Amino acid sequence: MGKVIAVAxxxxxxxxxxxxxxxxxxxKNGYRPVLALDADPNSNFGESLxxxxxxxxxxxxxxxxxxxxxxxxxxxxxxxxxxxxxxxxIERDGFDLMVxxxxxxxxxxxxxxNVFRQFSEDLAKNYGYVIADNEAGMExxxxxxxxxxxxxxMVSDYSLRGLRAVKRIYELINTLxxxxxxxxxxxxxxxxxxxxxxxxxxxxxxxxxxxxxxxxETLMAFDRKRQSLIELPDTAPSxxxxxNMLDRLIxx
Ligand SMILES: Nc1ncnc2c1ncn2[C@@H]1O[C@H](COP(=O)(O)OP(=O)(O)OP(=O)(O)O)[C@@H](O)[C@H]1O
Ligand SMILES: [Mg+2]
Numbered sequence: 001m002g003k004v005i006a007v008a009x010x011x012x013x014x015x016x017x018x019x020x021x022x023x024x025x026x027x028k029n030g031y032r033p034v035l036a037l038d039a040d041p042n043s044n045f046g047e048s049l050x051x052x053x054x055x056x057x058x059x060x061x062x063x064x065x066x067x068x069x070x071x072x073x074x075x076x077x078x079x080x081x082x083x084x085x086x087x088x089x090i091e092r093d094g095f096d097l098m099v100x101x102x103x104x105x106x107x108x109x110x111x112x113x114n115v116f117r118q119f120s121e122d123l124a125k126n127y128g129y130v131i132a133d134n135e136a137g138m139e140x141x142x143x144x145x146x147x148x149x150x151x152x153x154m155v156s157d158y159s160l161r162g163l164r165a166v167k168r169i170y171e172l173i174n175t176l177x178x179x180x181x182x183x184x185x186x187x188x189x190x191x192x193x194x195x196x197x198x199x200x201x202x203x204x205x206x207x208x209x210x211x212x213x214x215x216x217e218t219l220m221a222f223d224r225k226r227q228s229l230i231e232l233p234d235t236a237p238s239x240x241x242x243x244n245m246l247d248r249l250i251x252x
Contacts, residue, residue, distance in 0.1 A: 002035065002127040004148055009155035010165035011136035014188035016040070017219065018155055019133040020048045020229040021242035026129050027094035027230065031250075035127040038099040039140060045133040046097055050228030051090060056101025060084040061112050081115045089123075098123075121147075137165075138172050151249060152183040153210065158190050163201050170207055182249055184208035189215045210249065213241030 005022055007015040019036070026034045038045035038053075046053040064081060071080050090097040124130055132149075134140045154169055156162030166185055173180060185205065190212045202209060216238035222229055232239050 001121075001148075002124050002130045003150040004124075004130045004132060005151040005153065006132040006149045007134055007153045007155055008138070008141065008166075008169050009136065010157075010162050013136075013155045013157040013162050013165075014213070015136070015153075015155050016045055016048050016133050017223075017229065017238070018153055018186060018188065018213070018242060019045060019131050021232070021239060022153070022246060023049070023095055023131050024230045024232065024239070025243050025246045026131070026250075031128050032094040033127055034095040035124065035130040036095050036097045037130055037132045038097065039132050040135040041100070041102045042135065043099045043101060046090070046099060047226065048223075048229050049092075049097065050226070050230070051092065051097055053090065053097070053099050055088050056099040057085070057088055057116060058101030058103050060088060061103070061116075064112060077111070078115055081112065082119065085116065085119045096127075138169050141169065141172055141178065142176065149178070149180050150182065152180045153186045154183065154207075155186045155188050157188055158194065158198065158215075160198065160201060163198075163205065166207075167205055170205075184210035186211045186213065186245070188213045191215065211241050211245035213238050213245075 005019075007019050009015050023034055023036050026032070036045060036049065041058075043053065043056065060081075064084065071077065072083075075083070088098055152173075154166040156166045163185075170183075173183070184207050185202065187202065187209065192214065214237040216236055218236040219229070219232060219238045222232055234240075234243075
């Protein structure tokens with residue numbers, strides 16, 4: 001079973017970006033293949049990786065529930081679901097992407113959910129690392145849809161509200177008793193010189209500061225041009241920040 005790296009934090013703080021740069025690090029450092037898992041219902045992990053996603057797990061679930069009787073000849077429901085699930089996996093150089101999509105809908109999904117759970121457990125065995133991009137907030141942690149997490153990057157921007165959101169996430173993890181080997185704060189879009197009040201607040205949070213990632217013009221230009229963040233140069237400040245963090249966190 002691969003190690004799972006996940007992100008959490010307030011909306012718009014840079015979770016997807018840091019998931020992309022972590023994927024970039026792993027792919028470029030030979031940990032291939034990596035599984036990129038988009039667990040945000042407003043999926044955009046693919047977009048940031050320059051991938052046009054046409055089908056999600058949510059879509060095939062809907063398709064399957066709408067017409068469960070139209071199975072290809074000689075195939076039972078479970079094998080057919082496996083065929084569909086495999087179609088959602090997008091293969092790229094060094095990594096695969098799977099997008100969860102929207103999970104709501106009517107009807108009983110138990111059978112589909114069970115097949116999916118088994119499928120994703122089996123799938124994760126093929127990778128040394130899984131990187132999960134999550135929606136904003138804490139819902140995903142209380143639902144624990146990601147299962148085990150080995151490294152949790154709790155992302156804040158350079159704001160007190162961002163830090164407070166991380167604090168609440170950290171408290172929730174403790175309340176739920178989730179065991180996560182490595183977890184800590186990542187300050188993103190940071191300035192070279194930061195306010196004393198902000199730094200004091202970071203210190204008082206009592207959790208490890210895993211990285212400080214600078215506001216990065218090159219990254220913003222890539223984002224505007226919809227260019228894959230995998231292609232960012234090694235010299236981009238955001239890339240340097242994430243690379244330094246993972247050099248420390250990932251045992252070679
Ligand atoms: N270090 C950085 N420097 C400059 N811009 C950044 C940096 N990190 C992220 N951004 C920009 O901030 C915006 C939000 O980033 P991102 O989509 O990664 O956040 P998010 O936490 O995933 O948002 P959401 O909660 O909506 O999923 C994007 O336009 C991204 O390009
Ligand atoms: Mg995001």
